[in-house]
Amino acid sequence: MSETQARPGYLLLEDGRRFGGAYVGPETETAGEAVFTTVMTGYHEVLTDPSFAAQIVVMTAPMQGVYGIRDPDVQSRRPWVAGFVVRHLSHEIGSGPADSTLPEYLASHGIPTLVGADTRALTRHIRDAGAMRAVMAHDGVSPQQAAERLAAEPEMSGRDLATAVSTPEPYELGPLDGVAERGLVLCLDYGVKTRSLDLFRREGYRVRVVPCDTDAEALLSARPDGVFVSNGPGDPEAVPGAVERIRTLSDAGVPLFGICLGHQLIARAFGGTNYKLPYGHRGGNHPVINHATGAVEITSQNHGFSVLEKDGRIEGGDDLEITHRNLNDGTVEGLVHRERPVFAVQYHPESAPGPHDSRYLFNRFVETMRNHGSSAPG
Template identity: 45%
Template sequence: MSTNGTRTPAALVLEDGRVFRGAAYGARGTALGEAVFCTGMTGYQETLTDPSYHRQIVVQTAPQIGNTGWNDEDDESARIWVSGYVVRDPARTPSNWRSKRSLDDELANQGVVGISEIDTRTLTRHLREQGAMRAGVFSGDALRADEDMLAEVRASPAMKGADLAGEVSTKQPYVVAAQGERRFRVAALDLGIKSNTPRQLAARGIEVHVLPSSSSLEDLLAVGPDGVFLSNGPGDPATTAHATELTKAVLQREIPLFGICFGNQILGRALGLGTYKMRYGHRGVNIPVIDVATGRVAITAQNHGFALEGEPGQTFESPFGAAQISHYCPNDNTVEGVRCSDVPAFSVQYHPEAAAGPHDAAPLFDEFVGLMEKTAGKAG
């Protein structure tokens, strides 16, 4: 329901024909994308502005959303990237000292079509059982006969096979200066990077050169990097031939490399592992991960619908020497990390930079610094 008190009917139409009816929230019109659910109880602003959610309709499992409004500090990028938004009980009035406007108003300002007042618990159970699927949110003049809306949903592109990183990547390189004395210089390949990632690196004395996803090896080497970072991002990792080949070239030169989320899948593919689409993925801020080497459990923030093939603790030979599946999720044994033994490279599927928390995995940035310290003067 709009914060101005008026109610406009809306519908969420799933690819399998299921229809949920509610009230318009945010902009009016049509939103098409893959319906996925996010279990985070906080951090909705970071979720909405995460480029990894490009072309997805995000369902919030937490029933009350919008309580803290919208501020001008917590965005993870320059815009909202979700294609549609689904909530149960939107806040009538935001209450937070940093709030500048309501979530409803910000969604409307940025043209994001949402829906509220639906049973998100039933919807989430449906997506768990049937899997993430194409969907559409329709409101206002876009609301019409169910069969017409369903036909539009089924004509929309699927997430499997979608090459989206180039759509969210920066068009021009830019630099985030190190805080204090510069210790290292890192080339970060922007596949959908979140703002907090360069901040985390900069806080450790790293000058971050953020490069477009289309960057060549020559572009990357021109930075004179002490290390290379592969960011998170949207889409099917099977479409990332360019990024995978670039990663192989970095591994051949034994430049320290660290990847997260989409970057984990790209490193895995460069090492010879396959990827697959999960039934409904991992999205939220409460997902456990076990480090095979230590047995330690970290509670992590995640956002991925694809994963690497492999078994927890599995060792394998790659074109760059021995490697191991280093982390896994105990909920379903999904691969959550890869580590190389013979070249300085590792990656994780989760988000150690998660601004909304949890922060269990933040020391992984320090591990990346440690790799660069060990290979200082040898890169290139």
């Protein structure tokens, strides 16, 4: 993607606010929910995080692309963002090694990109008005075309995106080289990131990643040591069959660990409900307090929904206990079942990108699986 390929373009928000810039991408307009992330690095991980499906992502850090694109940083089989908005886009790589530049990567995948937009003003507007639908296009797209495309874009509430990003076929990854095999973890793929799988493989587990609509009996027949309920996009209330599937696994005694969307789905499986946040939590600097230790973890987050609580308890989830809480807005960030080997957190402990404060949660799940053995009936 060169400067000569760029043409005047714009981002039009649902409330009528318009932000201009240099547009590079497909001739047709694109639409999605406009959101922002405060990560300072990790643009490749952002682009390939399935949790960003159907979203136009605004990067608040002004300079993007300074260390290029590195293939090992990819987090899924392809980029998922609907669009990408940056203040400055570097065509030079300041530190290496790198496999390509960020502009080359964006162009090769046809990702609509708006460069030079006032991302600070755009971020402040989303914080004030909330995440909303938006259209991104070059200036050859008429206001009427943009309005029609915007009206056709579904709202995020009520939208099942997890089924769309889930793997179409099961696949299995063995332990990392040189690590003795310890057992089997099943991953219910609602939009899992590669780093999560690698952390289990590092501990000696085979990881079998399965479509999120896999029948619970088929999951149990594999006799897993545990089930990882992954992150993913969209409204947790709209994911078909998730509650019944998770509850069946837990009723069989299988240890469960969920993150992000998985946290919301586990809460639902035990009576909880979810609600949409005004503009969500997306970034690598969110402070979360661990009630068990009193420690404050700086966490990586990417979600637009949360678990509802009332009077310090998860509403409807009497068997669940709140373990972690966001220090910015007080929302629920972690839960544990009072009797079963089930726990979950709202954030991304795999930290790709982000700080590593919460990676202990993967070790905690390994310990849980070792203590319970293979619980599924056989």
